Amino acid sequence: MTKFINPGLLPTSRRNVLRGSVLAGAAAMTGSMVTGSTPSVPNPVPNPNLPDARVLRVQQREMERAAPADLSGLERVRQKMVRPPFAPEHEQVATGDPKIVEVEMVVDERLMVVDEDTGASIWAMTYNGSVPGPLIIVHQDDYVELTLKSLSRNQLEHNIDFHASTGALGGGGLTHIYPGEETVLRWKATKPGVFTYHCAPGGAMIPYHVCHGMNGAVMVLPRDGLKDGDGNPLTYDDIAYIGEQDYYLPRNEDGTFKTYANAGDDYAESLEAMRTLTPTHSVFNGSVGALTGTNALRSEVGKTVLMIHNQANRDTRPHLIGGHGNFVWESGSFSDAPQTGLETWFIRGGSAGAAMYTFEQPGVYAYVNHNLIEAAILGATAHFVVDGEWDNDLMEQVVAPRTSGA
Amino acid sequence: MLRSLISTAAITLALSAPAFAETFEVQMLNRGEEGTMVFEPSSLRIATGDTVKFIATDRGHNAESVEGMMPEGSEAFVGKINEEIEVTFDVDGYYGVKCKPHFAMGMVMVIAVGDGDAPQEGFLEGRMPRNAKQRFEAQLNAF
Numbered sequence A: 001m002t003k004f005i006n007p008g009l010l011p012t013s014r015r016n017v018l019r020g021s022v023l024a025g026a027a028a029m030t031g032s033m034v035t036g037s038t039p040s041v042p043n044p045v046p047n048p049n050l051p052d053a054r055v056l057r058v059q060q061r062e063m064e065r066a067a068p069a070d071l072s073g074l075e076r077v078r079q080k081m082v083r084p085p086f087a088p089e090h091e092q093v094a095t096g097d098p099k100i101v102e103v104e105m106v107v108d109e110r111l112m113v114v115d116e117d118t119g120a121s122i123w124a125m126t127y128n129g130s131v132p133g134p135l136i137i138v139h140q141d142d143y144v145e146l147t148l149k150s151l152s153r154n155q156l157e158h159n160i161d162f163h164a165s166t167g168a169l170g171g172g173g174l175t176h177i178y179p180g181e182e183t184v185l186r187w188k189a190t191k192p193g194v195f196t197y198h199c200a201p202g203g204a205m206i207p208y209h210v211c212h213g214m215n216g217a218v219m220v221l222p223r224d225g226l227k228d229g230d231g232n233p234l235t236y237d238d239i240a241y242i243g244e245q246d247y248y249l250p251r252n253e254d255g256t257f258k259t260y261a262n263a264g265d266d267y268a269e270s271l272e273a274m275r276t277l278t279p280t281h282s283v284f285n286g287s288v289g290a291l292t293g294t295n296a297l298r299s300e301v302g303k304t305v306l307m308i309h310n311q312a313n314r315d316t317r318p319h320l321i322g323g324h325g326n327f328v329w330e331s332g333s334f335s336d337a338p339q340t341g342l343e344t345w346f347i348r349g350g351s352a353g354a355a356m357y358t359f360e361q362p363g364v365y366a367y368v369n370h371n372l373i374e375a376a377i378l379g380a381t382a383h384f385v386v387d388g389e390w391d392n393d394l395m396e397q398v399v400a401p402r403t404s405g406a
Numbered sequence B: 001m002l003r004s005l006i007s008t009a010a011i012t013l014a015l016s017a018p019a020f021a022e023t024f025e026v027q028m029l030n031r032g033e034e035g036t037m038v039f040e041p042s043s044l045r046i047a048t049g050d051t052v053k054f055i056a057t058d059r060g061h062n063a064e065s066v067e068g069m070m071p072e073g074s075e076a077f078v079g080k081i082n083e084e085i086e087v088t089f090d091v092d093g094y095y096g097v098k099c100k101p102h103f104a105m106g107m108v109m110v111i112a113v114g115d116g117d118a119p120q121e122g123f124l125e126g127r128m129p130r131n132a133k134q135r136f137e138a139q140l141n142a143f
């Protein structure tokens, strides 16, 4: 009998030997070989109760058995992804028949500054290097054909779950890739609306990846474009694509934020921070100030903007200070008539929503999460700077602030 | 594995095992001699019936068997994150073990049970992250 112990191995006490063996014997009675304990470690994380490998093999067999999809005659187009807050080139009303829309996303783990003032940073997990990931736009009945690649220098496993898709955990079950790998997934956009997508590698890694920025949105337009409640067409001049991201950054004892050498190194401490359900930051487009000041969104009086708001993890309540939501699909579904004339709308965690507004006054508008603590202290603020002429009928400063004598 | 044993056999084992079975401890670490995210030791040879206890020295790790990297007739095991599981190995052969969240970072180890001087056929053939494969290769060479 060979017993080999590496030099670094802890000495094994006689007590351990006995305990291990007795446990093994007891376990044998119940048929289980594994015993677990977490004596010195707080907060064990439960394993997800996913079906075992046999069930997954059944799905695999059914996929192999399935008749091939008939894609004959479908035109292929390539959609070039662009960085948020911008939207890819697209038609609002589809011309021609459904198409196969090819998109490419590259998983890129990169160190990003969350807040310059405090030095808070995160090894963000991104699709195409941005938080949120790029906006994909197709029409109902189009096919999205995604090539998902992971850079060789990445550290972790990733995949993608499209809420707009049908089957295999939103594609999550078919797209797990390791650094240096790629995969291609095709899915049909059957439901019109705006939808979240996000990474979902399994168990606690799901919120870990999602709360490191690994999420974004797909917009599936009705083939004949957006409509109001009476069926009249609605069009927009611009899209503002806003991804709200809650971060849970681990802190040092003195309250400063921890820094890490590598993606993945913050796993245990991130899990502890996430367990509080209290984000250290809630920001638009990856970092504090990403859409304010010189980075503000721009528009003009008379122009219509479609604001797409994605929040893959946590409820939020967008509000345009100084303006409104003229037409709002707050649940994201374009199958439903939009709500009209809203002050604040609700985006459920794990969804995207859309709000349309036509600017009527020039100046600065703040677009915020109207939990104002999150807007002002955690970072959830964007600005629109709007050019054009002032309308005194809508608002006029009748008396400038002056001493009242009261 | 032991599932196939009837209870009398299990009792016999429980009574007789302390005479020779041993428990080995493997630490789950954020940083060790092989780099970041490691099991230590990462190559471990044990005798049939010995137990390995995975120690959560650092948090955020787990220990679980790698599909396709276990001898025929053995059972898969999965520890929770931060859980210190003890696994008894009754089937001879080579076992690949991984930490699920850090598999792609190469947090793996090899446990050789019994005297076999080479892993079973196809041990390294499955799809796995590059970092994991490199470390598995080094760990096999260390035996």
Ligand SMILES: [Cu+2]
Residues within 6 Å of the ligand: A125, A157, A158, A159, A199, A200, A201, A209, A214
């Ligand atoms: Cu991911």
Ligand SMILES: [Cu+2]
Residues within 6 Å of the ligand: B037, B060, B061, B062, B099, B100, B101, B102, B107
């Ligand atoms: Cu680990």
